[in-house]
Structure formats: structure tokens, C-alpha cells
Amino acid sequence: MNFSAACLILVLVVKLSCVATMKEDIKNWTVEIFQNGKIVCAGVLLNRNFFLTLGKCIDKRKLDQYKVTIGGGILRKIDIVLEVIIYINLLMSKKGNLSNYTTSFNQVIKKIKNKDGKVEVETEGGTKYEADDVIVTFSLGVLQSRQVSFKPSLSKEKMLAIDKFGFGEYTIAYFEFSDAFWDNVSSLVYAPARHGENSIWYNMNTIYPGCNILQLVLMGFEANAASHMNDNEVKESGLAALAAMYPQISIPKPDAFVRSDWLTNPLTKGSFSYWTPAFRPEDMKDLGKSEGNIHFAGEHLGLKSHAYLHSAYNSGKDTAQRLARSVRD
Ligand SMILES: Cc1cc2nc3c(=O)[nH]c(=O)nc-3n(C[C@H](O)[C@H](O)[C@H](O)COP(=O)(O)OP(=O)(O)OC[C@H]3O[C@@H](n4cnc5c(N)ncnc54)[C@H](O)[C@@H]3O)c2cc1C
Incomplete structure (x- = not known):
């Protein structure tokens, strides 16, 4: 196995x-x-x-x-x-026994082929794995990006469902200062004349007292715009917002700055799934359906609780149990 x-x-x-x-x-x-x-x-x-x-x-x-x-x-x-x-990303075979398995880490998968009743998975390094069945747990964003190719292509209904469901654009940036110059409240909202200019800030001192870190949250089009900016541009843009929020203070340079890259990271391509107006409950069946011996699991497959860890857990468990039953039968 x-x-x-x-x-x-x-x-x-x-x-x-x-x-x-x-x-x-x-x-x-x-x-x-x-x-x-x-x-x-x-x-x-x-x-x-x-x-x-x-x-x-x-x-x-x-x-x-x-x-x-x-x-x-x-x-x-x-x-x-x-x-x-x-x-995660377990490949399962109907043959062999559990004492004879291998675990491979840090393998980025590029191709998945349904071939003669088997599935072949190829990594970007060219290594090929063969199995009777495969459970795919890539994020919805990775599936939407088409960066993993499926042969034959996934069915039209499945691709439509993949594209109709939404995958969130969400970026977090942290600014660490030597002193806290801001109000001692848990969140700060900046309401500029133009909508969407670094509006939502969280004061991490309320969670980790004395850390002097502000968290900037960028969502939707703001996160999208930030994904095209380099770290320095995001940092300067955040500092400009802080300067506008606290005009009486000369905003110091942060001692440290870091931000997430979920939108551009090829292993995530976004943050978590959400319902779009186009997506109907019936589409969830197409989103989750197996294609040949390729099966699917992940956070986006929970009808009610998508976007959370327990949805990923339940979906993985359901798919694995369904597959185990079919192997037993
Ligand atoms: C900012 C943020 C905060 C969150 N907070 C919470 C919270 O408080 N509580 C909660 O319950 N949930 C939270 N979530 C959601 C939770 O993290 C997700 O729902 C959950 O991680 C989804 O699990 P998954 O297995 O479906 O997908 P993922 O966790 O995305 O796992 C997919 C895996 O596939 C791998 N992968 C992708 N492409 C390839 C490839 N080509 N080859 C090989 N491997 C690949 C990835 O590396 C990844 O490890 C949060 C998410 C975000 C972004």
C-alpha cells in the first residue's frame, strides 16, 4: 500500500x-x-x-x-x-498491507491521471506514484487555479461547481513597534474618504500584552491589490493609514513587518471558501463527486460548515469511510 x-x-x-x-x-x-x-x-x-x-x-x-x-x-x-x-493528501491503494507503506513529504503534485483503472500522481520533480484510488485535498483555490492537471480533464459539472464556489482573498500583515502609540482598544477602524484603504486593525496587545504589534486585515479587493505589491509597498501603505488615523503623532518605523501570502502561495491560492450567489446547494454534489478513482475532500465540501477546520476533518473522514466501504465491498 x-x-x-x-x-x-x-x-x-x-x-x-x-x-x-x-x-x-x-x-x-x-x-x-x-x-x-x-x-x-x-x-x-x-x-x-x-x-x-x-x-x-x-x-x-x-x-x-x-x-x-x-x-x-x-x-x-x-x-x-x-x-x-x-x-494530508493521502494516496490509498486497495492492495498491499499497512505495514508496507511509504510517506513522502514536501512533494508538490503537478499531474493526476486516471489510467486503466489506476491513478498515477506525478510530482513537479517528476516522481510518479501509482495507486488504485487517490483522495485529493487541495484547497478550492488550488483547484480553481488549474495548476494541477487532471487527465482526463475533470467533468464539466465538477469544473463549473469548482468555479462557482468562492475562495476568499484575505491577507494579514503584522507591524511590530517598540512602543504602542495607538488607543488601548481591541480593534481600530479607519474610515477614509475612499473605501478600502487599510481600514481594519487589531491591537495584539489585548491578546499578548506588551507585544506592541498591530495586525492589519485586508479582505477582498484590498487583499487582491496587496498581492500585486511588494512587502515594502504594503508596509508603507499601512503606515500612511496609521498616519492619517493619528495625525498628532509622528508614526515610527516598525521594528518588524511580516504579511501572509495565501493568495499567491501556490499551495493555498486563497484563504477559505464562501458561498457565491451563483452557487446552489445542489452544486455541492458536483463539487464533491469522485471522478473515476479520484476522490475529493476538504474544507469547501461542507454544506453548512465550510471554511472551518472541522469541515475539512468531517469531509476527509466521510470520503475515507466511503472509499474504505467500497474497498471492503
Ligand atoms: C487566516 C485564517 C484563519 C483561520 N482560522 C480558523 C479558525 O480559527 N478555526 C477553524 O476551524 N478554521 C480556521 N481557518 C480555516 C482552516 O484553516 C481551513 O478550513 C482548513 O485548514 C482547511 O483544511 P483543508 O485540508 O481543506 O485545506 P488546507 O489546509 O489548505 O490543506 C490543503 C493541503 O494541500 C497542500 N497542497 C496544495 N496544493 C498542493 C500540491 N499541488 N501538491 C501537494 N500538496 C498540495 C497544501 O500544502 C495544504 O497542506 C482559518 C483559515 C485562515 C486562512
Whole structure:
């Protein structure tokens, strides 16, 4: 059996110190994580005891600083945090046994071919893997970009569904200063004469006191415009907005600046999926349907909960179980 995992992601399985007992608590699967009273992350409830969140969300050395609410209910403490690495882009074969598998990291896939009842996957380095079935978990943005070629081409209905669903343009930039010159509030909104000029800022001091970092959030056309600018241009444009927001202050140069590249990164090509007016619930069937022995999973395939980690998790589980059933049958 051949497995090939292009990337892996660290998630945390977190045990609550106090079991959720009331029915109404667990009807809502969302979990909010607070650190020192400020919300820092979200998670998804696995059962009454455990929830799942991203690796970056909780510092295991500081567990006493965290509290959790289920669906906005009472605050609970965290008991134990388990780190789990999830492998993505698994290639599965109907033959062979589990003790005889290989795992390949950092392989960028360029071509996927349905060939004589098998699937051949080719990386950009020219390595070829063959399997009876393949589960593809590229983001919707990667599928929309056509940078991975499918042979034969994906069906018209599937391509239409891929193109009709939206994949968000979202960029975050961080400015670190030696001192905080801004108001001590959690978010700052700049309302310039022209719409869309670096309007949304978050004060990271409210989450990490003393870090003196401002987070600039650019969405939609603003993120798109920033993707055509270099780091310095994005930085200067942000600083100009801060100068307009605080005209009485001479805005210092930041000590550090960093920004995300989700829109241009060939492994993401955007941030998370969203419904467009053109997309109908029926289109979700085409979006998720298998093409020959090529199967699909990912965040964008959740009818209600797309755009979140639990949607990726559930979709991966559903596709893998469907495939496992067909292998057994
Ligand atoms: C800024 C931001 C904040 C978020 N916050 C939250 C949150 O608080 N809670 C939450 O639940 N969700 C959050 N999400 C959403 C969550 O991250 C996604 O829903 C989830 O990661 C999607 O998982 P996925 O497996 O479908 O896709 P991805 O995580 O995109 O995984 C796809 C994988 O495919 C790989 N890949 C792509 N192309 C190729 C190729 N050609 N060859 C090989 N490998 C390839 C990529 O490297 C990637 O590892 C956030 C997303 C963003 C962008």
C-alpha cells in the first residue's frame, strides 16, 4: 500500500477538566478558547470531553491561562492537551498491507491521471506514484487555479461547481513597534474618504500584552491589490493609514513587518471558501463527486460548515469511510 502525504498539520485534541453534561451545551459544536480572559481561538467539539483545535492555538506550558466555553456557555478549564499530526493528501491503494507503506513529504503534485483503472500522481520533480484510488485535498483555490492537471480533464459539472464556489482573498500583515502609540482598544477602524484603504486593525496587545504589534486585515479587493505589491509597498501603505488615523503623532518605523501570502502561495491560492450567489446547494454534489478513482475532500465540501477546520476533518473522514466501504465491498 502506498501513502503519500505532501504536508502535515499539527492539531490539538484537548480534554476538558469538567465534562459537558447539559444537553444544550453540546448541541452547539463550536468551542471558544480564552487566554487570560481574551478570546484567542476557536475549536470544534468531538464529544462531551474533548475538542479539536489548531496547534498554534494553545501553549501547552501555560494551560492555567486558558478557559473554554462550549457554544458560549459556562467557562471550563483545560485538563490535558494531546498533540496530533494529521497527514494530508493521502494516496490509498486497495492492495498491499499497512505495514508496507511509504510517506513522502514536501512533494508538490503537478499531474493526476486516471489510467486503466489506476491513478498515477506525478510530482513537479517528476516522481510518479501509482495507486488504485487517490483522495485529493487541495484547497478550492488550488483547484480553481488549474495548476494541477487532471487527465482526463475533470467533468464539466465538477469544473463549473469548482468555479462557482468562492475562495476568499484575505491577507494579514503584522507591524511590530517598540512602543504602542495607538488607543488601548481591541480593534481600530479607519474610515477614509475612499473605501478600502487599510481600514481594519487589531491591537495584539489585548491578546499578548506588551507585544506592541498591530495586525492589519485586508479582505477582498484590498487583499487582491496587496498581492500585486511588494512587502515594502504594503508596509508603507499601512503606515500612511496609521498616519492619517493619528495625525498628532509622528508614526515610527516598525521594528518588524511580516504579511501572509495565501493568495499567491501556490499551495493555498486563497484563504477559505464562501458561498457565491451563483452557487446552489445542489452544486455541492458536483463539487464533491469522485471522478473515476479520484476522490475529493476538504474544507469547501461542507454544506453548512465550510471554511472551518472541522469541515475539512468531517469531509476527509466521510470520503475515507466511503472509499474504505467500497474497498471492503
Ligand atoms: C487566516 C485564517 C484563519 C483561520 N482560522 C480558523 C479558525 O480559527 N478555526 C477553524 O476551524 N478554521 C480556521 N481557518 C480555516 C482552516 O484553516 C481551513 O478550513 C482548513 O485548514 C482547511 O483544511 P483543508 O485540508 O481543506 O485545506 P488546507 O489546509 O489548505 O490543506 C490543503 C493541503 O494541500 C497542500 N497542497 C496544495 N496544493 C498542493 C500540491 N499541488 N501538491 C501537494 N500538496 C498540495 C497544501 O500544502 C495544504 O497542506 C482559518 C483559515 C485562515 C486562512
